[in-house]
Amino acid sequence: MAPDHEMGIGELAERAGTSVKTVRFYADRGLLPQLPRTTGGHRRFGAEALQQLRTIRALRTLDVPVPDIERALRGDSALRDAVARHLVGVRDELAVLRWRESALRLVEESASPAERAERLAVVAATPLPPDPTELARFWRRRLPLRRLPRKLSAAIVDAAVRIPPADPAPDRLLAYARLHAHARTSVAPRPPARDAGCDPVSLYEGLGVAYALGATELAAGSVPGPGAALDAFVAAHAGAQPARDTPGFRRLLAALLDRTADPDVDRFWQLSAAVDPSAPPTMGAAHDWLRAALAANTAVPQGG
Numbered sequence: 387m388a389p390d391h392e393m394g395i396g397e398l399a400e401r402a403g404t405s406v407k408t409v410r411f412y413a414d415r416g417l418l419p420q421l422p423r424t425t426g427g428h429r430r431f432g433a434e435a436l437q438q439l440r441t442i443r444a445l446r447t448l449d450v451p452v453p454d455i456e457r458a459l460r461g462d463s464a465l466r467d468a469v470a471r472h473l474v475g476v477r478d479e480l481a482v483l484r485w486r487e488s489a490l491r492l493v494e495e496s497a498s499p500a501e502r503a504e505r506l507a508v509v510a511a512t513p514l515p516p517d518p519t520e521l522a523r524f525w526r527r528r529l530p531l532r533r534l535p536r537k538l539s540a541a542i543v544d545a546a547v548r549i550p551p552a553d554p555a556p557d558r559l560l561a562y563a564r565l566h567a568h569a570r571t572s573v574a575p576r577p578p579a580r581d582a583g584c585d586p587v588s589l590y591e592g593l594g595v596a597y598a599l600g601a602t603e604l605a606a607g608s609v610p611g612p613g614a615a616l617d618a619f620v621a622a623h624a625g626a627q628p629a630r631d632t633p634g635f636r637r638l639l640a641a642l643l644d645r646t647a648d649p650d651v652d653r654f655w656q657l658s659a660a661v662d663p664s665a666p667p668t669m670g671a672a673h674d675w676l677r678a679a680l681a682a683n684t685a686v687p688q689g690g
Contacts, residue, residue, distance in 0.1 A: 391433060392421060398431045402439045412442055415452070417459060448472070484553050485514040492556035505560065511570075512563040516549040520569045524654065527574030533586045542590060546669060548658045561660035568657060572650040584626035592622025600672035600679075610678035619676040637684045643677055 393401070399409045412418050413429065418438055421430040438459065445455050450472045458468035489509045496502035525543045534542075550558045599615035617631075623639050624631045655670025667675075 393431045393436070395429045395431070398436060398439065401436055402443060404439070404443060409439065412439065415456070417442060417456060445469075449476075481515050481552060485516075485559070488554050488556050488559045489514060492560055495556060505563075508560070508563045508567050512566045514559075516562060516566075518547045518549055520566055521547045521549075524569035524572065524574075528648075528651070530586045534590065535587065538587065538590060541594075545594075546658075548661050548665065548668065550661050558661055558663075561657050565654065565657035565661060568650070568653055572654075584623075585628075586626070589622055589626035592618065592625055596622050596676060597669045597672040600676045601667040601669075604667045604671055604675045610675050611682050612679070616676060616679040616683060619680065633684070636680060640677075640680045640684045643680070 395406055395409050395413075399406045402409070409418070413420060413431075418431065418435045420435065421432055423429060441459070442455055445458065445468075446452075450458070450468060454468040454472060458465040492505055492509065493502055496505055522543045525546050526539070529539055529542060531539055550562045554562070596615060596619035599618055603610075603613070603615050620631050620636055620639065623629075624635060629635050651670065655668050655674075658668050659671060
């Protein structure tokens with residue numbers, strides 16, 4: 387078609403493979419360049435309008451909203467920006483669909499009506515895709531927030547909260563749903579007795595180092611026992627008292643940790659590990675390894 391070829395609204399619609407009503411809609415919104423009308427008042431369009439209409443139809447085929455198309459037609463960079471924004475939305479929709487598929491598979495694979503009912507109930511109460519708010523609240527109820535710098539408390543919560551991969555298997559979704567339900571319904575206790583009278587900043591900063599070392603030992607399959615990880619764990623508690631790291635202190639610490647263990651926290655860590663078994667060990671798993679190492683270190687030898 388020659389660049390100076392003029393078309394009426396019917397010919398433009400036919401060449402673009404759409405209806406006159408559609409052409410009129412886009413023309414009325416100012417999205418199609420128009421030539422001066424005929425003396426009879428009929429719309430006239432040129433080659434530029436045809437190209438513009440084809441671009442609009444292609445974008446609408448991809449479900450790009452009309453307001454975004456209006457911005458996209460201002461230039462190539464605007465088009466790229468509009469497509470990028472729409473792509474983000476599509477990815478979000480796909481994530482929702484993947485979670486919904488996993489939830490439906492979880493219900494479909496139930497072994498009995500009772501199991502199906504339990505799974506339906508727990509999944510129905512879980513935000514999908516995951517929202518870590520409830521898991522974070524679980525920890526904030528258990529930390530001495532008024533005595534911790536905001537940056538430190540945020541780091542602890544971020545390290546403790548684990549959500550499944552973007553494309554979860556049904557069993558991982560179920561673990562997450564149960565984790566979310568547990569976090570939502572567990573009663574928050576007072577801060578652990580081991581934190582009373584201690585410097586919480588020193589304690590939690592030291593525990594971060596100890597847990598990192600303990601997780602490394604755990605991942606390597608090391609048997610719990612004396613070493614740098616246990617020394618860092620004891621040092622965190624001793625430095626927060628303050629107290630000296632002695633055999634007597636280690637025995638007292640082992641007894642204190644046994645006495646102040648929180649079953650709700652233990653359950654949280656068990657479910658967290660099931661959410662993503664391929665991830666590094668949780669802080670809870672590292673804590674258990676360190677407690678086992680402390681118990682082995684303070685055990686009284688038989689016959690001694």
